[in-house]
Amino acid sequence: MAYSDFIQVNVVTGFLGSGKTTLLQRLLHSPDLQDTAVLVNEFGEVGLDHHLLQSVTESTLLMDNGCLCCAIRGDLQGALTELFDQRERGDIPAFKRVVIETSGLADPVPIAYTVLAEPILQHHFRLGNVITTIDAINGASQLNEFEESVKQVGVADRLVVTKSDMAAVDDVARLREELQRLNVSAPIFDAAHDDLSPERLIVEDLYDLKGKMREVEYWREQEDHAGHDHTEHDHDHGHTTGVTSFALTFDGALDWTAFGIWMTMLLNRHGDRVLRIKGMLNVAGQPTPVLINGVQHVVHPPLHLEAWPDDDHRSRLVFIVRDISRAKIEASLAAFNGLANVEVAADRVA
Amino acid sequence: MPTVQRERQGRTALVNRVLDHYGLKLKDWSGSSYVLKGQTGKSAMVDNLSQMWAEAEGLTGRDFDPLDDDLIAALNSRRD
Numbered sequence: 001m002a003y004s005d006f007i008q009v010n011v012v013t014g015f016l017g018s019g020k021t022t023l024l025q026r027l028l029h030s031p032d033l034q035d036t037a038v039l040v041n042e043f044g045e046v047g048l049d050h051h052l053l054q055s056v057t058e059s060t061l062l063m064d065n066g067c068l069c070c071a072i073r074g075d076l077q078g079a080l081t082e083l084f085d086q087r088e089r090g091d092i093p094a095f096k097r098v099v100i101e102t103s104g105l106a107d108p109v110p111i112a113y114t115v116l117a118e119p120i121l122q123h124h125f126r127l128g129n130v131i132t133t134i135d136a137i138n139g140a141s142q143l144n145e146f147e148e149s150v151k152q153v154g155v156a157d158r159l160v161v162t163k164s165d166m167a168a169v170d171d172v173a174r175l176r177e178e179l180q181r182l183n184v185s186a187p188i189f190d191a192a193h194d195d196l197s198p199e200r201l202i203v204e205d206l207y208d209l210k211g212k213m214r215e216v217e218y219w220r221e222q223e224d225h226a227g228h229d230h231t232e233h234d235h236d237h238g239h240t241t242g243v244t245s246f247a248l249t250f251d252g253a254l255d256w257t258a259f260g261i262w263m264t265m266l267l268n269r270h271g272d273r274v275l276r277i278k279g280m281l282n283v284a285g286q287p288t289p290v291l292i293n294g295v296q297h298v299v300h301p302p303l304h305l306e307a308w309p310d311d312d313h314r315s316r317l318v319f320i321v322r323d324i325s326r327a328k329i330e331a332s333l334a335a336f337n338g339l340a341n342v343e344v345a346a347d348r349v350a
Numbered sequence: 351m352p353t354v355q356r357e358r359q360g361r362t363a364l365v366n367r368v369l370d371h372y373g374l375k376l377k378d379w380s381g382s383s384y385v386l387k388g389q390t391g392k393s394a395m396v397d398n399l400s401q402m403w404a405e406a407e408g409l410t411g412r413d414f415d416p417l418d419d420d421l422i423a424a425l426n427s428r429r430d
Binding site: 257258260261262264265266267268269270324328329331332335336338339340 | 357360361364365367368399400402403404407413414415416417421422425426428
């Protein structure tokens, strides 16, 4: 079975009162999402009416190394395995995707780790999009006060601003600017004014045939008008201080082995501060680009695109990091990649 | 030589360029694992790169930081 055919697991996260359930309610009405199973951590005040709805109690099993992001969420492991068994037995319809609604303070990364690293789940499920809701009225102060909120924004694939019709226009604009600064690669949707397409929010992702090209195009657009480093600001960012996102472009092909060595070394030492790495790489010896996608220590399997989107064959990498400078990342990656060229040259001499 | 074996050899050689900075050496072990050896004779078996960095830090008691200026300078000097 192709990886794209695995059951897609999406995560809807965001602070209490930021409109997660309302968003889900709205999306689940769409015929596009009828083949979706929904897992919620608690049945909230806003009732969800869906034929494949189950509740879980959030519990985390810490791994031996004590790393919080590399933790299996035991509740999800059990719930997803049970859902899969029911589906196999024909007790429930053969759903194609799962949407998990987290509690307000939940860290989405252990969910990603559970899907990608749990020995049984990884053969049937793949991680889809992390969708984060941010309330236009309280979102800015939550970002300032709560590290959890910054992380939910940093690891997101889609950002949805809610209640913008109840907030001042200037405040909404400032919030969007801050969200863009924190996460340059995630498209921002406005729940009050945009037509929220389930396809764009959930169905399309990096592993969806149509979605992956659209993702790549979006990163490139963002890089064009937000490619500069966003760390320079003259006002207080509270908990968002130190979190920044930037896009790097490299001319020439990158050595895949050197890149792998660099990335594993980076994530071993700084995985807790690397919220996201996404990129499209021009790999030496490969005719088409390779997509990479990582959330903290959790890295998706690399994906080969069938073709380059256009004539621009440069490598592009988007980083969302805490307290790591763009210059350091650039210098380090260039040094590792340069090493591969020395290796090639040395081999030729030998 | 089969491609997989050649890839492992290339990867090991490249990793050793980095490990050299810390006085460590990586050797292939039967084409399925690796042995990581320190200058004092301490060694550890590792299955993959992700595991190797943590073991390397354990063996030497040092941080293996790809953003470290000294390491970057050392790697760049190999190109000169």
